[in-house]
Amino acid sequence: MRVRGTCIVLVTNRSHLERCFLTVWQLRWFGKYRGNIVVIVGDDLRAAMPAIARSGLGVTPQYFPELDRSEALAVVKEAPHTSEVVFTKPFQFHKVHLFDAFFKQWRKVLYVDTKMRVFNPIRPLLELDCKNSLIAHSDAFPDYTRTLESQFNTKDFPDLTKEIGALVPLESDYFQTTMMLYDTAIISDTTVQEIVDLSLKFLNSNTNEQAIINLWAQSQKLWKKFPTSIGEGKLLYDFWEREPFSAGDYVLLKYPRTIPKSFSRRLADRGFSAYWGILTRQLSPVQPQSSFRSSE
Numbered sequence: 001m002r003v004r005g006t007c008i009v010l011v012t013n014r015s016h017l018e019r020c021f022l023t024v025w026q027l028r029w030f031g032k033y034r035g036n037i038v039v040i041v042g043d044d045l046r047a048a049m050p051a052i053a054r055s056g057l058g059v060t061p062q063y064f065p066e067l068d069r070s071e072a073l074a075v076v077k078e079a080p081h082t083s084e085v086v087f088t089k090p091f092q093f094h095k096v097h098l099f100d101a102f103f104k105q106w107r108k109v110l111y112v113d114t115k116m117r118v119f120n121p122i123r124p125l126l127e128l129d130c131k132n133s134l135i136a137h138s139d140a141f142p143d144y145t146r147t148l149e150s151q152f153n154t155k156d157f158p159d160l161t162k163e164i165g166a167l168v169p170l171e172s173d174y175f176q177t178t179m180m181l182y183d184t185a186i187i188s189d190t191t192v193q194e195i196v197d198l199s200l201k202f203l204n205s206n207t208n209e210q211a212i213i214n215l216w217a218q219s220q221k222l223w224k225k226f227p228t229s230i231g232e233g234k235l236l237y238d239f240w241e242r243e244p245f246s247a248g249d250y251v252l253l254k255y256p257r258t259i260p261k262s263f264s265r266r267l268a269d270r271g272f273s274a275y276w277g278i279l280t281r282q283l284s285p286v287q288p289q290s291s292f293r294s295s296e
Contacts, residue, residue, distance in 0.1 A: 002123070003106065004036065004106050005037040005107055005108065006035055006036075006107065006126050006227060007035065007108070007109050007110070007171045008033065008035065008105060008109040008112065009029060009038045009039075009099070009109055009112075010037070010039050010040070010097060010111070011039075011114070012040070012114050013044055013045060013254050016115070017045065017112045018276060020039060020115075021055070021057070022115060022272060022276075023118070024039075024059060025039055025057065026116075026117065026118035027112075027122065028057060028060055029271075030118045030120065031122040031251075032121040032123070033121075036060065036106065037057070037058060037059050037254055038062050039052060039059050039062045040061075040062050040063075041061050041064075041165075042064065042065070042214045045063075048235065048283050049063060050285070051282045053083075055279055056279075064118050064206050067093050067196065068092070072199070073087065073094070074084035075203055079153055080209050081155045081206075081226055081268065082153050082206065083153070083206035085206060085208060086205070092209045092232065094211045095209045095213070096192055096195045096199070096209060098180070098214075099195060100187070100190070101187055101188070103127075103187060106184060107183070108125060108182070108184065109180075109182055109184060110125070110180075111180045111255060113179065115175065115254075116252055117254070117256050118248055119247055119248055119252070120234050120254075121251070124236060124251065125237065125251055127226070128181055128222060128236075130181050130183045130224070132185055132186060133182065133183060133184050133222050134180055134186060135223075135224045135225075135288065136176070136177065136179065136180045136181075136223060136226055137178075137225075137226040138226070139172070147170060147174065148168060148169070148171070148172045148173070148211075148214060148218075149171065149179050150207055151211035152202070152205055152211055153206050154205040157229045160195065161204070164202060164215065167294060168215055170219060173225075175223055176210065179237050179252060179254070186222055194216060195216045198215050198216055199212045234249060234251050236252065236263065237252040238253060238254075239248065239255060240256060241251060241257060246258065246260070247259060247260055257258060
């Protein structure tokens with residue numbers, strides 16, 4: 001198998017499809033990215049894969065079956081300190097397929113969440129050295145007061161909490177799974193199953209896949225912290241902009257508090273609105289509903 005350079009990957013279901021394509025649009029427009037983009041889909045988009053492949057943005061859809069979380073959900077439903085997100089966003093566990101051996105056809109993978117906003121060319125981010133590692137942003141940044149323990153329901157599951165602490169110290173820092181850059185050398189044919197097994201054992205995760213991927217990566221000492229200093233004139237990523245910086249000072253932001261009111265931004269928004277209107281007509285039988293609003 002010929003190994004290629006870098007691939008950007010997103011994970012989406014039907015309800016997030018428009019947000020997914022908005023991010024892809026911005027990666028092409030503002031990120032100046034011309035390489036491979038793979039969109040992982042689940043059961044509700046499997047029939048729409050041909051239409052997604054013909055979307056005109058150079059996207060390759062890749063289907064993986066959704067995990068059956070019914071038994072785990074039945075157990076944690078009886079635990080009063082279980083986070084609501086466990087019940088409302090179980091599809092987040094679909095991210096485990098980011099570590100499928102399918103992706104070993106590229107040397108590097110950059111995963112970004114749907115609706116990630118792109119403000120500048122992403123080349124400096126893609127050029128980070130992630131050899132034999134996974135680079136991700138600390139979720140406790142900038143004060144580092146939160147720890148891995150915060151990602152689990154420890155009150156209702158004391159025995160599981162002890163086992164977690166034996167695997168990775170509970171006082172450890174931990175990373176967001178909103179954006180990850182990793183070397184596919186860390187992937188094996190059994191990696192997905194290893195992560196799934198962790199998710200079934202440590203069902204007291206209160207942040208779905210984020211807590212579990214942290215356990216997997218940190219237990220193998222794979223995590224490298226994402227750089228938070230300015231590189232080539234721009235900050236590479238954060239959850240939102242932090243003073244004294246504005247959105248335009250970053251490459252990627254998950255939830256920007258303000259959006260630059262530039263002509264280019266307005267033009268891109270209008271272009272996407274028109275594009276999405278056309279694409280929705282091609283996506284039958286999915287027929288997603290439009291929720292996009294101009295960033296202005």
